[in-house]
Amino acid sequence: IIVQIEKGVKEAGGKRERDYLVIVDRREAIQEALERMRTEDTLLIAGKGHERFQIFKDKAVEFEDRKVVQDLLERE
Numbered sequence: 829i830i831v832q833i834e835k836g837v838k839e840a841g842g843k844r845e846r847d848y849l850v851i852v853d854r855r856e857a858i859q860e861a862l863e864r865m866r867t868e869d870t871l872l873i874a875g876k877g878h879e880r881f882q883i884f885k886d887k888a889v890e891f892e893d894r895k896v897v898q899d900l901l902e903r904e
Contacts, residue, residue, distance in 0.1 A: 829875075854882060854891065859900050873897070 830850060842848055851857035861871055873893050882891040 854893075855896055858893070858896055862897070862900055 830852065834844075834848075834850060837848055838844075844850065849857075849860065851860055858873060861873075865871055880890060880892050881888045
């Protein structure tokens, strides 16, 4: 999925590092996005929604976007 999204962004004129980052680890990506936010920014975390697990080729890991965001914000 990451490769497909990146391809579309590049086709639209986006340049890696200038216009977007690729962070495979979902928790790290959410943390980076939260750290980059400024006043009045809106963060859209798309793709998992209500799902409670992140599924990989060989395993499923408990992961809820809402809990991750809440945990990261509480650390600040």
